[in-house]
Every structure is written in C-alpha cells, then in structure tokens.
Amino acid sequence: MALRIHKILNNNAVVVLDEGQEKIVMGPGIAFQKRKNDIVPRAKIEKIFVMEDENEKFQELLRTLPEEHIQIAEEIISYAEGELQAPLNNHIHIALTDHLSFAIERIQQGYQIQNKLLNEIKVLYKKEYQIGLWAKQLIRERLGIEIPDDEVGHIALHIHTAKMDAASMNKTLQQTSLIREMIEIIEKELNMNIDEESFSYQRLLTHLRFALNRIENGEPFHAMDEDMFRLIQTKYEKEFACALKMSQYAKDEYGIDFPDAELAYITLHIQRLTSKV
Template structure:
C-alpha cells in the first residue's frame, strides 16, 4: 500500500517537511526530493531515503534555521554523514542527532576555517569508554577532510563521538559531560588520597575509569548490587585506607548525582583501589 504524504514546505532540494496522516509533521530527506516541490503537493514516503520525526517544536525550528543558514551542499554531505553513522553503528539513532550533529559540525567547520580550536578535556576518557563511537568519529573526521579539505583538531573526534553515543543511548550530551566531570573529580581525589599520579595511557587508568563509569551509571539508574555484609568487615579491617577513600568517592557521587548510593559500591571500589595500589 502506497504511503502518501502532503508537502508542508520544501526546505531545500534535499529536505522536505510533510504532513503524515499518522505521525503528523515529519522530515523527509533524499537527493532531489524537494526540487520543484511546493505546499500542498503529494509525495510518497518511499521517495525519501530517510524519514524522521522531530516532535519537539523548538528542535524543528532549530533544524529549519540550520537549513536556511547552511549551504545546501553541506547539508547534503552532513546528511550522508548521519546515514553513515547509522550504518556503522548498526543501531537506530535518536532523531535529535539531525539537529545536534548538523549544528555542531557546521559550526566546527567554520571554526576550523577560522583556526579557532576548542580543547576537549575528556578526550582520552571518551576514547576509552566509547571505542566504537570514537572509531566512527575518526572515520567521519577523515571524510570531512577528504571532502572539504578541513583539518579538525584531535579533540573534535571526541565531541563527535559523544554525539554518536548520545544518539544511540538517547542520553543528553549535558548528562554525559556531567558524568565525565564526576569521573575527573573522583580520579583527582584518588590521586590526592593515595599520593599517586595516574598515567592516562596505562591499563590501570583505563580500568579505573571503566569501573567508575559503570558505578556512576548504576547509581544514576538506581541499580543495586546487593548486600555484602561479611565482605564489608574484612575489607574495612584489611584495607582501611582504600575503604575510607571508597566512602569519600561514594559521597562525591551522592552529592553530584543527588542519589543514594548502594553501600555495596563502596566494597567494589575498595577492591578496585586496593588492586590499583598493588600495581602502582
């Protein structure tokens, strides 16, 4: 059965806003799909390479603004980039990426042309925590370099990887950055209390941030590890320094996330910190 929509507005030759009888207002993307289209024309859904819904009115307005103030050739290229991400990640993307990544990359290209660079303080952590997203982001940077002769700084790979991770997990960039800031704060506390300097490119550091990341996620999602009363007594007596530091870290998590942390997290952190001290 043919799925027919009604054109509301052709934003450029490759992007059309249309009325869907079920979904209401949708965005259709496809090469040449908007050429000579006008309001009231009918269009088949199969004519589009991609159909997505931007239910948030502000996002729709932002997307229209982006298309109006960005060269159509660049929009077409960035749409191809988003299609590429979906294929490489082999997962559905939150439709917000069409606004967020298009906005980010269009401005990043302008910044690169003006030799304006932003530092990414979480670059190593992003590469460690989201390796597949980081790899795809690296490929995207190469595609942009090949197509537009734009050289992005290394930090830009991290920003793009975050957008990809946000799109496949339906999590806001600001929440991801909040977690990265928390990890940084906890690592600083560990270094200060254990009087060590952790090298970012060493395996121990990678394992530590992986563990902290999983702990933060568990706390944020309200997942409990379960009671370990017998282990608690042993760890508290055997490794008092690491046990007390683990409690400090948990209190930081509680404050930053505004959530109660399962006491079992203290025990697992104690074990990890003790392993860390043995390898320093």
C-alpha cells in the same frame, strides 16, 4: 500517492504535505530546478522525517546551514546507525548537525576546541568514539579540514546520547564529569599520575560507570560478606580512605550515595592502579 513539494529548504531537502502532515524529505539534488507543487522524484528520496515538536527548528537549520555540513552530518548519522545496528533518536539530526557546523566554522576561524572528558569518553563510549574517528576522516576528505580528537569526543557523546536507551546529554555529561573528578581525587589523595592507557584505569572507569547507572536506575548492588569488607578496609587503608573521599564528594556535589559494599569494590580497583605505579 505522489508527494508534492510544499516548501524548498535547500537543494537536498524539501517539505511535503502528506495527508495534511508536514514531512521533511531529503536526498541528493531532490529540489534541483524544482518549484512548489512539483512532484518529488521517488528515486532521489533517501530519508523522510516527521520531527513533530522540533519540525520548525530542523527546517531552519536546513535553510541556513551550509549544505555540505548537513550532508556530512547525515552521512555520520547513517554510518552510526549501521555500526550500532540500531536507529538513533530523531533529535540527533538537529543536535549533531548544529554542533558539527558550528565546530567546523570555529576550526576554520582558528579556534581551539577542547574536551576535558576526552580520555573518559574514549574508554566509556568506545564504539561511539570509533564512529567519531570515521567522521574525522570523512570531514578531512570532504572539506580538507582536520578536526582534533577533542571534537571526535564531542561527536561520540552526541551519538551516545541519541541511542534510544541512553540518558540525556546533560545526564551523560554529568556522569562523565563526575567520573573525571573522582579520578582526580585518586591522583591528588594518593599523589600519583594514573596511566590512562592502562587496563586497570579502563576497568575502574567502566566499573564506576555501571555503578552510577545502577544508582540512577535504582538497581540492587552485589552484596559483600562483612568479614571481606573489614579485610579490604584494613588491608588497603589508604585506598579505602580515598574511595570514601570519592563517595563523599559524589554525595556532596551530585547527591549520589554509594553503598558501603561498593566502596570496597572501588577500593580494590584503586589498589590495582597503585600496584602498577
């Protein structure tokens, strides 16, 4: 059955009615010189969306944002799905498109984009960050605009939270912020500057992320022999005190409770960091 145009959103996007359901159809030049009730050329269809609750919002974005921004966002999403070998949540078409267009406009107006979680994002979401670097190159080629690495980090977060098994953006930001704050506690308590390119730092971040995920999901932690726990607590007294402070901060500020055995594992990671300094 032929799809007929119900509403034109822009040159590359139209709304069709398919068995009474509104669907958004996208493709290059799909609405060029077309009118309502014209047949949608099948050869030009690249994507068909059923947005359900967010249908109106997506249509509004397609009507109002620059078409080149929309096209770039869609190319980034398609590339991300190919690299991750998995479909992303439909909400990414709204969230990333809206965010990216606003970011490009701010950069063009001379605003500085900052991302205080950039170093953590690079380590925790490596694949997504690489996709963000690809997006940076695409934007440079298409628009002649150089987006900063801070913005690459924002793109990476949007892609990560659009993965079907990922937490929401708020939870992802909360977890990443907590990790950043715990790192700052280590630097303050032990009076050191952590080398954020070091393998020890990256291992600590990865460990904290998985520990927080286990707490979030109610999964069991690895047990530790009592004698081993006491040995770590005694041998690495300063590092254990630092781990204890990190744990108390997580409990006070975020309501997250680390088990005792986990404090010993974190202590060992901190010790690796201090031994490199």
